[in-house]
Structure formats: structure tokens, C-alpha cells
Amino acid sequence: MRRTTEILPLRCGTLRAPGKMLERGAQGDFTLPVYAFLIIHASGRAAVFDAGLAPSDHGQVSFEAFHNELPAGHDVAARVAAAGIEPGRIEALVLSHTHYDHVGGAPLLPNARVLVHRREELRTLDAAHDMLLVDETHDVFGDGSVQVFATPGHTCGHQSLRVFREGGADVLAGDACYFCRSLDHEEVDQPFPFDKAQYVATKRRLAAMRARGDFVVPGHDERFLDQIPPGSAVRATALSRL
Numbered sequence: 054m055r056r057t058t059e060i061l062p063l064r065c066g067t068l069r070a071p072g073k074m075l076e077r078g079a080q081g082d083f084t085l086p087v088y089a090f091l092i093i094h095a096s097g098r099a100a101v102f103d104a105g106l107a108p109s110d111h112g113q114v115s116f117e118a119f120h121n122e123l124p125a126g127h128d129v130a131a132r133v134a135a136a137g138i139e140p141g142r143i144e145a146l147v148l149s150h151t152h153y154d155h156v157g158g159a160p161l162l163p164n165a166r167v168l169v170h171r172r173e174e175l176r177t178l179d180a181a182h183d184m185l186l187v188d189e190t191h192d193v194f195g196d197g198s199v200q201v202f203a204t205p206g207h208t209c210g211h212q213s214l215r216v217f218r219e220g221g222a223d224v225l226a227g228d229a230c231y232f233c234r235s236l237d238h239e240e241v242d243q244p245f246p247f248d249k250a251q252y253v254a255t256k257r258r259l260a261a262m263r264a265r266g267d268f269v270v271p272g273h274d275e276r277f278l279d280q281i282p283p284g285s286a287v288r289a290t291a292l293s294r295l
Contacts, residue, residue, distance in 0.1 A: 058198055058216055060223055060286045061091040062270075062278065062293040063132035065105025065158060066123040074118055075231060075273075077244050085273040086295075087154050089129045090225055091136055092216065094194050099138050100145035101165065102214045102225050105129045107157030115153060124295070129158030132292050145193055147201055149227025149272070150208040151178060168193070170203060173210025187212065204229040204259070206252025207243065213259075216286050221266035223286050229255050232274040236260040 066087040072079030090102040111123040130140040146165035149155055151174055159167065159182065167178065171186035178184070185191075193199040197217070204213040207228040214225040229252075230236055231243065236259055246252035263269045268285050270277050278289045 056095060057218065058095050058286055059093045059288050060216055060225070061093070061136050061288050061290060063089045063091055063105070063129065063136065064275075064293055064295055065089045065127055065129050065132055066110070066121060066154070067295065068154060068273070069120040069122075070118050074244060076242055085231075086275045087123075087273070089132065089158065090214075090270075091133055091138065092193075092199060092214075093138065094198065096194075098194060099133075099143050100147060100193055100199070101129065101133065101143050101162060102147045103149055103155045103227065104146060104158035104162065105132075106154055107160075110153070110157055119154075121154075127295070128161055130161035133162075135292055136290070146182075147193065147212070147214055148173075148178075149213060149225075149229075150211045151175065152208070152228070155227070168201060170205075170210030170212045172205070173208060173212075204255045206246050206248050206250075206255045208247045211247075211255075215267075218284060218286050220284055221268070222262070224259065224262055224267050224269045226259055226269050226271055228272040229259060230269070230271045232271050233276050233280065234274075235271060236263060236269060 064086050068085045072083045087105050089105045092100045106123045108128050110121040113121050133140050141164050143162045143165045147168045167182045167184045189203045191201040200215045204211050215222045241249045281287050
């Protein structure tokens with residue numbers, strides 16, 4: 054049995070898009086990592102937060118702007134297996150929201166129960182999975198150590214994940230903030246949030262968590278890997294980078 058719960062960031066593809074699609078006032082193209090996160094509970098039980106791109110996304114252009122790359126062996130199932138966990142053992146897949154770069158790998162985790170907020174758009178989800186519609190909070194493992202909580206704004210039903218540890222928590226923020234710098238700007242930095250007021254309120258909430266000592270992990274910025282604080286449950290490995 055593990056002594057503590059661990060979070061393994063798994064890089065599951067790359068997006069390239071015009072910066073103006075991702076940050077107001079940006080110039081040129083941005084190249085962004087796509088992440089899934091393997092959560093290994095102290096008991097050995099396992100869950101995943103977000104599922105990355107689908108293998109069929111590789112080489113495709115989505116919405117005429119987002120160029121997708123998913124090298125062979127980098128899909129969520131392959132990455133989970135490389136981390137030493139059989140993909141069939143994943144009991145829960147927590148989705149921050151249902152945009153394609155967060156749900157693509159869901160079919161590769163066949164036994165996972167999908168946890169999605171009840172206000173989120175569900176059309177892109179694999180109907181074969183058992184699904185739990187989450188309200189404002191949900192206890193993933195039933196012992197209070199890993200909690201889903203609503204962070205709306207980017208989408209109507211966006212949610213994040215908090216792993217509690219001594220001295221605070223590690224917060225997987227999904228697209229509630231794209232970049233490490235996002236929480237330093239109170240204004241609406243994303244060009245196309247679902248609800249601007251909710252988006253700003255969520256960013257302020259996450260910034261307050263950070264100020265209290267939590268480690269907030271953004272959705273599409275690998276620089277968090279070099280900022281992991283002492284005591285964090287986040288473990289950066291070779292699987293965290295391409």
C-alpha cells in the first residue's frame with residue numbers, strides 16, 4: 054500500500070493553434086501540451102482526470118484552427134500502462150469538461166465510470182460508459198482525499214479536481230485556467246469562455262486557493278512541471294513530457 058495519494062501528469066498529445074484563439078491579444082501560434090492525470094490512491098485504487106486526445110485525432114485539424122498531434126504510444130491507455138497501471142483498473146474518469154481534447158481517450162479506459170458535471174454538454178461522450186452526473190462536489194474515493202468541485206465559466210459544467218495533502222491541496226484546474234500565468238490576470242483572458250462572469254469568479258477562487266498554499270495545475274502549460282512545490286502529490290516523470 055502506498056503511503057500517500059500520487060498524481061502523475063501524462064502528456065497525451067499536442068495542440069497547435071493561433072494564440073488569439075487561446076489568449077486575448079496574443080500573436081502568432083501557440084503549441085500546447087494536452088494532459089491526462091493518473092491519480093493513484095494510497096490504497097492502490099486508480100482514477101484519471103481528463104483523457105487527452107483520441108488516436109484518430111492525430112494529424113487532424115479541429116474547428117479549422119486546432120492542429121492535433123498524438124504520437125504512437127502516447128494515448129491515455131498507453132501512458133497509464135507505462136506508469137504501471139493496467140488501463141482496465143481505472144475505476145473513475147473525471148472529466149473537467151467535454152471538449153474533444155479532454156474526452157478523446159475515454160473509450161480507451163473501458164471500465165472507468167465517467168464523472169461529469171450534470172450541467173455539462175454530453176453529446177461528445179462515449180455512451181458505452183457508466184456515467185455519474187456530479188453536482189457541486191463529489192468524493193471520488195469515498196474517504197475525502199480526492200474531491201471533484203465545480204469551476205464553471207470555461208463551459209457551463211466545467212469542474213476541477215482537488216487532492217488533499219499535508220499543508221494544502223493539489224488542484225487540477227483543467228481549462229478553468231489555460232496557463233500558469235492565467236491566475237495572475239483578473240480579467241477575462243480566454244477569448245471565448247461560456248460565461249465571462251463565472252469564468253472570472255472561478256479564476257478568483259482558484260487564485261485564493263493558491264494564495265492559501267494550494268498548487269494549482271493549469272490545463273495547457275507544461276511549465277507547472279518545473280514549479281512543483283515540496284510536499285506536493287504531483288510526480289513529474291518522463292511520461293509528463295513528449
